[in-house]
Amino acid sequence: MAKTRPSPSAPPPVQAEQQRLQEDARREKHWKRWGPYLSERAWGTVREDYSSYGTAWEYFPHDHARSRAYRWNEDGLAGISDRHQFVCFAIALWNGRDPILKERLFGLTGNEGNHGEDVKEYYYYLDSTPTHSYMKYLYKYPQGEFPYNRLVEENRRRGRRDLEFELIDTGVFDEDRYFDVVVEYAKASPEDLLIRIQVCNRGPDLAELTLLPTLWFRNTWSWGLDVRRPRIKAVEAAQDLSAVEFIHDYYGRRRLLFGGHPTLLFTENETNTRRLYGDAHGARYVKDSINDYIVRGDKEAVNPEQIGSKVAAQYVLSLEPGATETVSLRLTNDGEAARCGGGAFNDVFTQRLWEANEFYDALAPADLSSDARLVQRQAFAGLLWSKQFYHYDISRWLKGDPAGPEPPRERLKGRNADWTHLYNADVVSMPDKWEYPWYAAWDLAFHCIPLAVVDPTFAKEQLILMLREWYMHPNGQIPAYEWAFGDVNPPVHAWAAWRVYKIEKKRKGAGDRVFLERVFHKLLLNFTWWVNRKDAEGKNIFQGGFLGLDNIGVFDRSAPLPTGGHIEQSDATSWMGMYCLNMLSIALELARGNRAYEDVASKFFEHFVYICRAMNNIGGEQIELWDREDGFFYDVLHLPDGKTCHMKVRSMVGLIPLFAVETLDSDLVDSLPRFKHRMQWFIENKPDFSAHVETQSHDGGVRRFLSLVDRHRLRSVLRYMLDEQEFLSPYGIRALSRYHKDHPYVLSVMGREHRVDYEPAESGTGLFGGNSNWRGPIWFPVNYLLIESLQKFHYFLGDGYTVEYPTGSGRAIPLNQVAAELSRRLTHLFLLDRQGRRPVFGGAKKFHADPLWRDAIPFHEYFHGDNGAGIGASHQTGWTGLVAKLIQQSGE
Known part of the structure; x- marks a missing residue:
């Protein structure tokens, strides 16, 4: 990315983004209060599903999304919100041809796609700093009518062996007949957000676009729990501006300024019961009123009194081929901040971009190519843009709301009914805010590795969050994902915590031992859950269900086997071997400062050796997971009649044993005499197991090698x-x-x-x-x-x-x-x-x-x-x- 320096009169402070991160971590300034926490899909989710049998996609389809108020989360295009998602901002677009406003990303449901659910849009996260002091997003919007029906019909027609039918395949981008819509955010202060939207006509002809920057409140008042309804109203502003003001119980007074003096359209973020349910007495000003005003030309659809819980500014842009128009906005609590656009306004963007470049240049290796820098920068941007406010109170969801209908009784014995303790209302790292707008435990563990490079505080917070009392089940299980919190993900949380600790230690010179200790104590509960629930015969051979590997096996490994019996899983056992070694590494690190951890380190050392022995089963009666003929690890099928067989699928299942490997250096072991003494006793007195601990001399000391695979x-x-x-x-x-x-x-x-x-x-x-x-x-x-x-x-x-x-x-x-x-x-x-x-x-x-x-x-x-x-x-x-x-x- 091009590096643009600010004017010499206003040089940026050294590593300004690092300073912001430190201020936020110390809670001196809340730089992360506002960020890209808005989902890109809230329809079709489990949270919004109040059907009898869990048909989430069908219960709340895309066609309802513009008209029905969400209960739990909001969604939008290129949007932001506060960290509690009380206040939301996003853009809407209309090319004059679409049947509805483009307010959210479109995609196919699980039943419509020939390979499951699938977003059918082109959008890109181009940049973000960890505090979201600067962010950049690109959306490519066709000038012709968006082919909603054609995408559904063609993909539904195709079989699983066919390629997916993509938006680019429809021809809607031919001759470059589309708009590039770039949305940038820059923070002048933690509570002063500058917004710049640039629209470029990439096509060969004059084209018109209606741009609708939109501000609204998440609906918290329609459910019978909190009747307070915050209001947005139009207020006077400078001659070249339009402005709205709101007072929120949590955030106080704020204004959104719109440059260029656009028309303001007000309505309510409430369900259109007239459209959805044929309610003749339904409210007039509803969630999709602005859509009806723009697309259908219904001039009575919006509130003429210019007050509501949702407002949009109407900009009608007419662009020559190649032309770009810029719209400037400002969301602020600063009564003196009265400017949108102009030199000082644009200088903030220039400076924040310079600081973003400074931040990422300091991280990137010096000899990295410009192309590798671009890929890395956008990968970090995607991780940071994929934060989402995730709200889900399962107890309330099961019981229903006071102002809502009674939920169907079937759900009390259905999905997630055993997770009534779970209460989520946090900013969480998502796998993907459209296809997976819900956290998945093992995905999140991997997210935290690159996140630790740019924001170790956030990475640590995420790992701790999954282990807190309102997430982790009282029995010690970590929640998997919202479609089935009780399903089983690979136990990689300890690995991620250990890696995040080491990444931060390498960068800062000191590790966060308090973080490591907090994680370790909760993981002891989770490890015990695994041992008690997933070692069916108490032989240190584990079953974990599908373990995140979906269709890798012959059968659905989460369901009862059509053969009866059970599967001893090479991957489940290997993940547990890796888990043991991760916990051993953490315990040994903690033992450096607190000798009490030496004993629990011994426990994980010995438990690993037992797993190693069971997995390789040299000379034992049980069939080995290792197939001697092929020289590879396979799952073993145990039939009800006592017969067993290797299921000889050469898959990742047989490579996962490689993950369980660690070396213990003598300088560490020698510094922990109680651990060393117990380890030596175990090796000397358990000769059948000592073969799984290889040693070699190194620099006058001894290295000990622990691995499931010799x-x-x-x-x-x-x-x-x-x-x-x-x-x-x-x-x-x-x-x-x-x-x-x-x-x-x-x-x-x-x-x-x-x-x-x-x-x-x-x-x-x-x-x-x-x-x-x-x-x-x-x-x-x-x-x-x-x-x-x-x-x-x-x-x-x-x-x-x-x-x-x-x-x-x-x-x-x-x-x-x-x-x-x-x-x-x-x-x-x-x-x-x-x-x-x-x-x-x-x-x-x-x-x-x-x-x-x-x-x-x-x-x-x-x-x-x-x-x-x-x-x-x-x-x-x-x-x-x-x-x-x-x-x-x-x-x-």
Whole structure:
């Protein structure tokens, strides 16, 4: 990004953004009070679903969203809110042809899409600082009628084996007949927000656009719990301005100033019962009144008294080809701040952008290319824009509201009925604010790794939040995601906490031990839950259900097996081995300052060894998860008649054992005599288990190596993983081996065939909704863990331990170089190649060739296993934002 310095008369302070972060962390100034906390989809969510049987998409469809007041969260386009989402701001658009205002992003429901739910818009998070002192958002709005019906009908017609029908495929962007709408925010102070909206006509002809910057209150008064209704009213302002004012019980008096003196349109954020339910006596001024005023020309739809709980300013822009118009606004509690636009106003944007550049330049490695900087900057922007105010009180949701109808009785035994303690009303990092506008525990853990680079305070707050009493279940389970809080995600919270601690320690020179201790105590409860609930036979072999890997298995692993019996999961057991080692690392770090933690460190050391023994089961009676014939880890199916068999699917399930690896250096062990004594006793008195602790001399001391995969089995697993005909793709490690393209795994049960085929793109099965696929694509989070694990293996095994890379090439390299090569492959999903193409764009020619599209980067949920094209949720910067950390590491 171009670096624009402010005028010499107003030089910015050194690292101004870091200063703002410190002020906010100390609660001296609330720089994060306002931010991009508005969802991009509140319709079709579990929270808004009051149906009998949990049909969320159908109960609150997109067609209702403009007319029905939301109970829990608001949504909008390029929007912001305060951290409690009392006050919301976003933009609405109308091109003169659409049947409705463009107030929110459109997409297909789970049943409409041929691969599940799917947003059908082009929007990009271009920039954000951690305090949101500067933010930038781009939306591409067609000038022709938005093809709502065609997108639904064509995707519904297509089968699971067909490609999705995208907005670009409709031809609506042909001849560049669209508007680029850029929305920027800059904070003059924590409570003084400057807003600049630039609209550019990219088409060949004169085009008209109605722009409607909109301010409204979340509806808190219609449910019979709080009857106070805040009001917005028009007030006098300078000659070139329009202005509104409101007084809110929480925030006091504020004004929104509109440059250019536009017409103001007032209504209420209340449900249009006339339209939705045929209520002849319904209110006149309702949520979609501004839509009816603009689109239908109903001049009586808005309140002539210019007061309400929702207001929009009407700007009618007529733009020549290539022309840009700018609209300026200011949301402020400063009665003296009377200017919108002009030199001083624009100087704030100039300075905040300069400070943003300064902040990110200080983070980026010095030799990083400009293209890598652009990708990293937008990855961070996506992570920061994906914060959302998430509101969900399950007890209230189950019981219903005093002013609402009684909820159906079925829900008292249905979804999330066992989570009545859960009360969410926080700003949370989302996987994606359209396709996944709800937190997912293991996604969030991965978000926190790159977030720790730019804002370790927020990363720590997020990890702690998931463990607080109003989130974590009293039995110790961490909530999974709103569709089923009781489902089971991989236990990566301890890993994330440990990594965030180390990232901050490396950057600041000291780690936050209070944070680490707070997390550790709560994770003890969660670890106990896993041991008590998911080790079916008490043998240190675990079941975890689907564990976030959706359709990777032969069966739905969260449901009762059609065969009866149960599955011993290689991945569940491996995740628990990793969990043990993460908890061991944290306990040892805490023991440096408090010897009481030595005993619990011993517990996790020994528990890991027990898991290691059970998983490898050398000489035991139980069938091993390790298949000696193939030299690979598989799930084991236990049938009711006592028979067992390996389900020989070469998948990520068999690579996850690599995640459980750690080295204990003698300088640490020797400093903790009680831990060392107990460890030595265990090794000497448990000879059957001591084989799982490898030692070697190093710099006059002893290194101890803990891993589920010893050096011999490691070579066998890597032979598969690094084979380009198996797991190794040009862009990372596939979730399923390409071997299954010609050799599908088939299991016949009760006359029905269950199979796993190699599917490098979208899923061909409806298992878990069919909107994500683990049967061949590349997924960032597990690739990141594989890279980290290879680095840990290299730390102990050294340069002398080499493997063929790729398998069969005859080229042998040490494991740290393998890790670097995998990192390079992953980052090249987004970077320009020699032909000036970004693999993430797949076959979309316009995205590759047009400079107005090429440098706006989407961060998809997962990626085509052969060509790297982005698939699934198009804005899942959540865990794909890990690319920012990989780019960071490449230059460190």
